[in-house]
Amino acid sequence: xxxxxxxxxxxxxxxxxxxxxxxxxxSALVRPxxxxxxxxxxxxxxxxxxxxxxxxxxxxxxEYILPGLCAMVLLFNGMQSSLSMVYDREMGSMKVLLVSPLxxxxxxxxxxxxxxxxxxxxASAFLLFAWLYGIEAPLTxxxxxxxxxxxTAMMLNTLGLIIGAWVRQLENFAGVMNFVIFPMxxxxxxxxxLWKMQEASQWLYxxxxxxxxxxxxxxxxxxxxxxFSALAFWVVTLSTLLFSVMAIxxxxxxRRF
Amino acid sequence: MNDSQASVKVDKLSFSYGQxxxxxxxxxxxxxGITMLLGPNGAGKSTLFALLTQLYRQQQGEIRxxxxxxxxxxxxxxxxxxxxxxxxxxxMDMNVSQNxxxxxxxxxxxxxxxxxxxxxxxxxFGLDDRLxxxxxxxxxxxxxxxxxxxxxxxSPAILLLDEPSAGLxxxxxxxxxxTVREYCAEHRVAVLWATHLLDEPGAEDxxxxxxxxxxxANGQCQALIADHDLQDLPQLFAHLTExxxx
Numbered sequence: 037x038x039x040x041x042x043x044x045x046x047x048x049x050x051x052x053x054x055x056x057x058x059x060x061x062x063s064a065l066v067r068p069x070x071x072x073x074x075x076x077x078x079x080x081x082x083x084x085x086x087x088x089x090x091x092x093x094x095x096x097x098x099e100y101i102l103p104g105l106c107a108m109v110l111l112f113n114g115m116q117s118s119l120s121m122v123y124d125r126e127m128g129s130m131k132v133l134l135v136s137p138l139x140x141x142x143x144x145x146x147x148x149x150x151x152x153x154x155x156x157x158x159a160s161a162f163l164l165f166a167w168l169y170g171i172e173a174p175l176t177x178x179x180x181x182x183x184x185x186x187x188t189a190m191m192l193n194t195l196g197l198i199i200g201a202w203v204r205q206l207e208n209f210a211g212v213m214n215f216v217i218f219p220m221x222x223x224x225x226x227x228x229x230l231w232k233m234q235e236a237s238q239w240l241y242x243x244x245x246x247x248x249x250x251x252x253x254x255x256x257x258x259x260x261x262x263x264f265s266a267l268a269f270w271v272v273t274l275s276t277l278l279f280s281v282m283a284i285x286x287x288x289x290x291r292r293f
Numbered sequence: 294m295n296d297s298q299a300s301v302k303v304d305k306l307s308f309s310y311g312q313x314x315x316x317x318x319x320x321x322x323x324x325x326g327i328t329m330l331l332g333p334n335g336a337g338k339s340t341l342f343a344l345l346t347q348l349y350r351q352q353q354g355e356i357r358x359x360x361x362x363x364x365x366x367x368x369x370x371x372x373x374x375x376x377x378x379x380x381x382x383x384x385m386d387m388n389v390s391q392n393x394x395x396x397x398x399x400x401x402x403x404x405x406x407x408x409x410x411x412x413x414x415x416x417x418f419g420l421d422d423r424l425x426x427x428x429x430x431x432x433x434x435x436x437x438x439x440x441x442x443x444x445x446x447x448s449p450a451i452l453l454l455d456e457p458s459a460g461l462x463x464x465x466x467x468x469x470x471x472t473v474r475e476y477c478a479e480h481r482v483a484v485l486w487a488t489h490l491l492d493e494p495g496a497e498d499x500x501x502x503x504x505x506x507x508x509x510a511n512g513q514c515q516a517l518i519a520d521h522d523l524q525d526l527p528q529l530f531a532h533l534t535e536x537x538x539x
Binding site: 037038041042044045046048049052053056057127128129131132133134135136137138139140143289 | 343346347348349367368369370371372374376378380381382383384386387391394395396397398399400401402403
């Protein structure tokens with residue numbers, strides 16, 4: 037029971053903090069909506085999308101980038117969780133977490149799940165706005181996308197934890213944006229299908245093919261159309277496990293406090 | 294509280310940050326009552342707290358809680374500990390009740406048990422009417438009191454206070470000290486109170502003087518002064534550290 041109380045306490049705190057920072061919620065929505073409404077509209081003519089899995093027909097560009105933008109919401113929130121860890125450390129509240137009689141690994145992973153649930157809320161709100169804008173997926177697809185987004189969010193959050201363990205100051209988050217978020221996002225299948233990338237550059241295609249974010253995006257893309265990509269599922273699951281182990285191993289408070 | 298539960302033994306504890314030695318061969322015991330840990334800034338007090346709370350891993354020496362090695366107890370030892378860090382660790386955007394429930398959850402208490410445990414403590418520390426207030430609206434003294442309430446709400450046998458009176462005016466310091474003394478005497482809690490202020494240790498308190506990572510004195514404050522043929526604690530401190538008064 038102590039584990040359940042600990043886990044639910046951490047989730048509740050993240051929710052309360054999220055609720056008290058409503059501007060964070062809106063800014064997290066504005067970014068993908070701008071991409072969807074402005075960027076995608078501009079590129080619609082330039083980038084025609086042929087029939088590829090899981091789509092059954094030709095689709096417009098907005099429809100193609102919808103899963104990628106969902107993954108982008110999860111990516112930004114996951115990385116913000118690393119920022120929040122640096123904030124917690126600077127504010128000392130990380131110490132409160134670590135002096136609990138629960139194993140450190142459990143506490144860190146509870147935080148990962150708590151942040152993933154917040155990410156899921158944000159991505160679901162984005163899907164709702166996209167639906168209102170006219171970019172629709174099948175109804176069952178939305179239900180299937182929830183676990184796919186949760187798993188992808190957990191993968192990105194554990195990666196965020198590794199980064200958070202090494203980032204010393206809040207100011208370094210700009211570096212995280214430039215060296216982690218943008219390369220991960222742009223070198224993936226979020227904005228363009230991999231075959232199109234291959235036409236442009238073979239080495240870029242290879243990087244995109246091995247980027248775990250690509251698999252997160254594809255997992256969501258397939259789930260949104262009620263399909264299951266086993267490859268994407270296993271890559272995301274195994275990456276989550278690997279990043280979790282690395283995050284716990286690299287978390288050494290004596291380097292920080 | 295069982296007195297054997299409220300015991301800490303520290304034996305030949307050393308710790309270094311790379312090449313810099315922060316603690317050297319520290320040995321002392323804690324038992325129910327207040328033990329003052331006196332030392333200037335940089336003496337190693339916070340490092341010692343980080344080792345007692347397992348924020349840092351032990352390098353050399355041994356710590357035992359209630360006669361069990363801390364390394365063996367691992368994270369379970371934290372159930373016996375209440376800690377107030379030098380830096381404020383409350384969540385400013387949450388209210389008093391939410392902060393207490395969050396901490397209670399981390400110690401295996403549900404919300405109603407957390408509040409049931411905390412309300413008498415809030416009353417003892419003069420905060421019973423602040424339950425729904427945002428922590429941000431509390432003054433420094435009240436934040437400190439709240440942190441002590443939070444540290445005590447799971448009924449720990451050992452209370453670690455790292456400069457709890459920092460930032461308080463003299464009246465606030467006296468009042469806080471008095472309230473902690475009353476509570477801990479009543480509940481037989483072992484308290485380690487770190488300070489750099491020479492007027493905080495009482496004549497009857499156990500005293501540890503830490504300087505540049507070394508323990509220079511360990512005993513009852515009054516007895517230590519008498520042993521060195523001195524008049525008061527500032528003289529003892531200056532005598533041992535050969536430094537002007539902090």
